[in-house]
Amino acid sequence: MKPSMIILGIETSCDDTALALLEVQGETYRILSQEASSQTALHKKWGGVVPNLAQREHQRNLVPVLKKVLEEADLLNKKKSEKGTPDLHILLEREQELQKKLSHFLSQYEKPPIDLISVTSHPGLEPALWVGINFAKALSATWNIPLLGVDHLEGHLLVSLLEEEKSNNSFRLLHAPEMFPALALIVSGGHTALLLMEGLGVYRMIGETRDDAAGECFDKVARLLSLGYPGGPAIAKKAAEKQSGEYSIVLPRPMIHTKDYDFSFSGLKTAVLYDFQKRSSQVKKSASYVRAMAKEVEQAICDVLISKTLKAVQEYGVHTVLMGGGVVANEHLRTELKNLLHKDFPAVLFRAPNIPLCTDNGVMIAIAAFQNWEQGKRTTTIQASSHTTISEI
Ligand code: KG4
Ligand code: ZN
Numbered sequence: 001m002k003p004s005m006i007i008l009g010i011e012t013s014c015d016d017t018a019l020a021l022l023e024v025q026g027e028t029y030r031i032l033s034q035e036a037s038s039q040t041a042l043h044k045k046w047g048g049v050v051p052n053l054a055q056r057e058h059q060r061n062l063v064p065v066l067k068k069v070l071e072e073a074d075l076l077n078k079k080k081s082e083k084g085t086p087d088l089h090i091l092l093e094r095e096q097e098l099q100k101k102l103s104h105f106l107s108q109y110e111k112p113p114i115d116l117i118s119v120t121s122h123p124g125l126e127p128a129l130w131v132g133i134n135f136a137k138a139l140s141a142t143w144n145i146p147l148l149g150v151d152h153l154e155g156h157l158l159v160s161l162l163e164e165e166k167s168n169n170s171f172r173l174l175h176a177p178e179m180f181p182a183l184a185l186i187v188s189g190g191h192t193a194l195l196l197m198e199g200l201g202v203y204r205m206i207g208e209t210r211d212d213a214a215g216e217c218f219d220k221v222a223r224l225l226s227l228g229y230p231g232g233p234a235i236a237k238k239a240a241e242k243q244s245g246e247y248s249i250v251l252p253r254p255m256i257h258t259k260d261y262d263f264s265f266s267g268l269k270t271a272v273l274y275d276f277q278k279r280s281s282q283v284k285k286s287a288s289y290v291r292a293m294a295k296e297v298e299q300a301i302c303d304v305l306i307s308k309t310l311k312a313v314q315e316y317g318v319h320t321v322l323m324g325g326g327v328v329a330n331e332h333l334r335t336e337l338k339n340l341l342h343k344d345f346p347a348v349l350f351r352a353p354n355i356p357l358c359t360d361n362g363v364m365i366a367i368a369a370f371q372n373w374e375q376g377k378r379t380t381t382i383q384a385s386s387h388t389t390i391s392e393i
Pocket of ligand 1: 014187188189190191214215216218219230231232233236325326327328329330331358359360
């Protein structure tokens with residue numbers, strides 16, 4: 001049997017500092033630990049993620065979160081004697097606070113038995129991505145462990161293929177040839193895309209948003225309705241409450257009938273704004289109006305996503321539909337897509353990640369890294385970028 005491999009996954013593309021340790025032995029994946037430090041409370045005030053604040057928080061959180069994942073996996077061992085402090089001046093010259101914390105940590109603790117370090121290199125907010133990348137580079141250089149940059153969207157997509165085994169937190173990654181071609185719907189705060197997947201590591205983008213992502217639309221509408229940040233869960237909660245029927249709001253379903261697989265959600269946000277502006281201040285604040293608007297906006301987003309997905313299932317004759325990304329935590333979207341798919345295409349397999357693995361996490365990065373590593377991919381230089389390269393993987 002192949003020796004096992006332990007992979008550290010580091011995710012800092014947006015407002016979560018998320019790390020995980022994953023062990024892969026043969027076909028078995030075991031999550032040794034995962035931790036995240038969320039910055040939601042900080043960004044809430046601004047109604048969205050502020051890149052420079054996110055960068056500062058990642059600097060503060062990375063070392064404590066690393067310590068936690070190592071501890072949880074029983075891989076944190078103090079050095080017998082503190083041997084010198086590693087010089088991280090060049091690698092972390094722009095991250096002074098992180099530099100101090102990491103130097104101190106590295107002088108105190110032994111190198112853990114990690115075989116591969118992986119980090120999200122794109123897409124995401126560049127200042128936030130750079131902190132994770134430089135942190136990963138510093139760990140890789142000090143511990144002499146190989147490093148791989150990962151596309152965030154590939155991580156979101158692959159977690160949908162995890163199938164839990166009966167025993168001790170272990171999983172298999174489904175990839176039987178008969179599952180392909182597959183269609184992947186990725187919906188997050190930064191992306192809305194439909195991808196065709198011919199097998200692990202072979203992707204083709206067939207449609208994406210021309211403006212706002214679906215998650216961004218949830219977040220902006222929630223801000224308008226004073227529901228706080230992140231908007232998706234807040235809107236979903238309001239939409240699920242009992243409706244009074246007092247307001248019948250009809251929003252557009254942008255691009256639902258176009259022949260392509262692109263999306264557009266900025267018009268939907270504007271339509272919400274127009275409706276909101278014409279209401280009296282009393283109505284705007286009323287719980288029944290907010291609930292009705294939340295329900296309609298959620299339904300409009302779901303209708304467009306589902307309609308385009310089903311059209312692509314038909315056109316491309318796929319065998320599987322996968323979903324990934326933070327918006328897939330939306331129960332209404334998951335259930336409705338699953339039900340309609342089963343009704344119209346009973347032979348097509350449906351896969352969505354477990355809810356906690358939908359939003360950003362370190363496990364998805366470690367899994368994508370392992371897949372890339374197995375396929376022989378090696379990173380020479382890692383650059384942060386706001387663009388995905390998943391179609392070129
Ligand atoms: O994938 P993710 O964690 O970060 C990005 O890569 O962007 O996705 C975050 C997005 C946010 O826009 C958030 O509002 C949305 O996912 N989201 C949801 C739900 N939970 C998170 N949207 C709708 N319903 C939810 N339950
Ligand atoms: Zn994401």
